[in-house]
Amino acid sequence: MERERKQPANGVTSDMMKELMEMKGRLEAMERKGTAPGKAPALSDPLPVPTEGGKAGEEPPERAKEQEVSRIRVSGNAATATVAQAKQESKPTPYLTAGSMFEAILLNGMDAPTNSVAQKNPMPAVMRIKTEALLPNQYSHDIKECFVLVSGFGILSSERAQLRTETLSCVREGGKTMEAKVDGYVVGEDGRVGARGRLVSxxxxxxxxxxxxxxxxxxxxxxxxxQVPRLDLSTGGNNFISTQRATPQSILExxxxxxxxxxxxxxxxxxxxxxxxMTPVVEIDAGRKLTVVLIKGVELK
Missing domain, CATH: 1.20.5 (Single alpha-helices involved in coiled-coils or other helix-helix interfaces)
Structure with missing residues (x-):
């Protein structure tokens, strides 16, 4: 220390490196013996076994090496598991807010009835998502190739099919599946609510x-x-009214x-x-590219 006060600091010197290497060697020797400096052996530590040509308290080099490798392996796995668990807990769960929208293709067509019964029991259909979900403030979330189940009925006055979303399902990497109830509606290619179709009656x-x-x-x-009434006028008799009698031909006719x-x-x-x-129906063909808009937010677990 007196020498360092007199001379300017030049970083790590060769003497310091030499002392560190010697200290490292003494620590490794103590670890091979199984007892840390200034610490008594624990109850779980193995008892020292005398060996031929060696002193009591020393273990064979093979056993010491095996314990050291085993201890390092367990410690490393525990640390890795802890880090992975911490990352998983810190990762936020994706959430699609109200107003989020994405484009999807209608995989199967439908003949949407226009009667009042169809509104209580709508026709089902499935859609395949082809774009990312557009969220507020220019954010987005990747839900490509997921499926959306929709159901709808026809409107006679506007000749359109009103479609509402039911379920969103996805399969992520590693085989993890996600399924959630979604509340939304479908917008057609012309930007209006519902898909325009052909009215068939x-x-x-x-x-x-x-x-x-x-x-x-x-x-x-x-x-x-x-039978037509007939008036019979005779010159020498009384006047009376008679009717025609039914004949076999008239009975048959x-x-x-x-x-x-x-x-x-x-x-x-x-x-x-x-x-x-036979109520009128609105025919919707498969393969149409429609837009789905969410009314309520949904958490993708």
Whole structure:
């Protein structure tokens, strides 16, 4: 120390390195003996076994080396596990906020009914995500190739299918799966809510068939024979009113005409009931690229 006060500091000198190497050698020798300097052996430490040609308290070099390697291996694994666990705990869970949007392709088409029953039991479909999720403040999250299950029904006035999201599912690296309930809606290529489709209605055909059956029923009613009162005026007798008697020919004509009229009326009613059941549908083709917008945030666990 007196020499260092007189001379300027030049960093690490050769004398200091020599002393450090000697100290390191003494520490390694103490570790091979199994006892640290100034510390008594622990109860779990192995008892010293005298060996041939050696002193009591010394262990064979092979056993000392084996214990040293084993101790180092256990210590290293524990440290690695601790670091990995700390990194996993510090990593935040991805979260898609409300208003997040991404584009997806409709994998299967649908014929969305327009009746009131379809709103309670909508038609299902599946979409495949093709872009990253766009979050507020120019942030994004990678959910490419994930699947989104949607369901929807048709709107007769706008000729569009209203689609709502149900479930988002992904499989990450290492086989980890993620599935979450999502609440959102689908926007079409024109930027409006819902996907525009083709309105198909087969009610007109059934109504035309019912109209044809009604016309035939009217013709049959008109062809049915009727009895017409007759006034008989005789020169030498009293005036009286008589009716025509039914003949076999008139009975046959009346039966055929009335039967045809009744059956045509029943057929007309059947076609009308069938027309009520055949509600119009909005056809949506597969392969369309639509945009999904989330209404509520979802945490991707």
């Amino acid at each position: 087969k009610q007109g055909q059934k109504i035309a068939q019912a109209l044809t059956a009604g016309v035939l029923s009217g013709f049959a009613t008109a062809l049915t024979p009727t 009346t039966g055929v005409a009335k039967g045809f009229s009744s059956s045509a009326t029943m057929v007309s009613q059947f076609y009308l009931e069938l027309a009520k059941e």
